Amino acid sequence: MGRLDHKVAFITGAARGQGRAHAVRLAQEGADIIATDVGASGAIGDEVGSVPYALGTTEDLAETARLVEAHGRRAVHAAADVRDLAALKRAVEQGMKEFGRLDIVVANAGISSPASSLEMSEQVWQEMIDINLTGVWKTLKVSVPHIVEGGRGGAVVITSSAATDGIYENLAHYSAAKAGLVPLMRILARELAPHGIRVNTVHTGTVVTPMILNDATYRAFRPDLDNPTRADFDEAVRAVSKLPFGALEADDIANAVLYLVSDDGRGVTGARHFVDAGANL
Numbered sequence: 026m027g028r029l030d031h032k033v034a035f036i037t038g039a040a041r042g043q044g045r046a047h048a049v050r051l052a053q054e055g056a057d058i059i060a061t062d063v064g065a066s067g068a069i070g071d072e073v074g075s076v077p078y079a080l081g082t083t084e085d086l087a088e089t090a091r092l093v094e095a096h097g098r099r100a101v102h103a104a105a106d107v108r109d110l111a112a113l114k115r116a117v118e119q120g121m122k123e124f125g126r127l128d129i130v131v132a133n134a135g136i137s138s139p140a141s142s143l144e145m146s147e148q149v150w151q152e153m154i155d156i157n158l159t160g161v162w163k164t165l166k167v168s169v170p171h172i173v174e175g176g177r178g179g180a181v182v183i184t185s186s187a188a189t190d191g192i193y194e195n196l197a198h199y200s201a202a203k204a205g206l207v208p209l210m211r212i213l214a215r216e217l218a219p220h221g222i223r224v225n226t227v228h229t230g231t232v233v234t235p236m237i238l239n240d241a242t243y244r245a246f247r248p249d250l251d252n253p254t255r256a257d258f259d260e261a262v263r264a265v266s267k268l269p270f271g272a273l274e275a276d277d278i279a280n281a282v283l284y285l286v287s288d289d290g291r292g293v294t295g296a297r298h299f300v301d302a303g304a305n306l
C-alpha cells in the first residue's frame with residue numbers, strides 16, 4: 026500500500042533536480058506521473074536566453090519517465106514550456122487520456138538568473154516573471170479544472186523559495202516572482218477549499234541541483250572571489266543555513282511535497298511550508 030495509490034500527479038520542471046525527485050518520490054508511493062519540462066538541447070541559453078546554465082533536456086525528461094516506470098508506475102512525458110499555455114494544455118490532456126484522472130499538481134518549473142536590481146536587462150526581468158510567476162498560473166489554469174471535475178478533491182503544491190523572506194542581493198526579480206506566488210496560492214486555496222482541493226507553497230532553501238551547481242551561481246554567492254569553486258560556494262551556503270549540514274538535497278524537498286499532497290497533510294491548506302535549513306532565522 027502506497028500513500029498515493031491510484032492517484033495521478035502532474036509535475037512541471039520534471040526533467041531533473043527537484044522535479045525529478047518529486048516524480049520518483051510520488052511514484053514510489055503509487056502515483057502515475059505526467060511529467061513536463063522545457064525540452065532544451067543542453068546548450069546554455071537554449072529556450073531561455075537569460076539563464077546562465079543549461080536547462081533540462083528531452084533526454085533528461087525521458088530518464089525521469091524511466092525512473093517512474095522502474096517503480097512500477099506509468100509516466101506520460103512531454104516537452105512543454107510553462108510560458109506556452111497551449112503546450113501545457115496538450116500535455117495535461119495527453120495525461121488525462123492515458124490515466125483518466127488528475128489528483129495532484131506540483132508547479133515546480135523555474136529558473137535562476139542572478140543580476141543586480143538596476144543593472145539587469147529587461148529580458149532578464151521579464152523572462153523571470155514569465156516563467157517563475159506567470160508560468161505557475163498557466164500550469165494551474167490548464168490542470169486544476171481536471172481535479173475539480175474529478176470531484177474527489179486533491180492537492181496542489183507550488184514551488185516558491187526561502188528568498189521570499191530574506192534580503193538576497195541579485196535576486197530581486199527572482200524573489201519578487203516567488204513572493205507573488207504566495208497570494209496566488211492563498212487565494213486559490215480559498216477558492217478550491219469547497220472542492221476539497223488543498224493548495225500550499227513549499228519554500229526551499231539552497232538545494233543542490235543544476236540550477237545552483239554552476240559558475241554563475243557560485244559567483245553570485247561569492248562576489249568576494251574572482252573564480253569561486255564548489256568548495257567556496259559550500260562555505261557561503263553553510264554561513265546562510267543555520268543547520269550545520271549546509272545545502273539541502275532534492276529528496277528533502279520531495280519528502281515535504283509528499284507530506285503536503287498525501288493524506289498526512291489533509292488539514293494543511295493555504296500554508297507556506299519552509300524547508301530551508303533555517304536560512305532566514
Ligand SMILES: NC(=O)c1ccc[n+]([C@@H]2O[C@H](COP(=O)([O-])OP(=O)(O)OC[C@H]3O[C@@H](n4cnc5c(N)ncnc54)[C@H](O)[C@@H]3O)[C@@H](O)[C@H]2O)c1
Nearest residue numbers: 038042043063080081106107133134135186231232234236
Ligand atoms: N535549487 C535551489 O536552491 C532552489 C531554491 C529555491 C527554490 N528553487 C526552485 O525549485 C524549483 C526547481 O528547481 P531545481 O532546483 O530543481 O533546478 P533545476 O534547474 O534542476 O530544475 C528546474 C527545471 O525547470 C525547468 N524549466 C525551466 N524553465 C522552464 C520553462 N520555461 N518551462 C518548463 N520547464 C522549465 C528546467 O529545464 C529544469 O529541468 C524552481 O522553481 C526553483 O526556482 C530552487
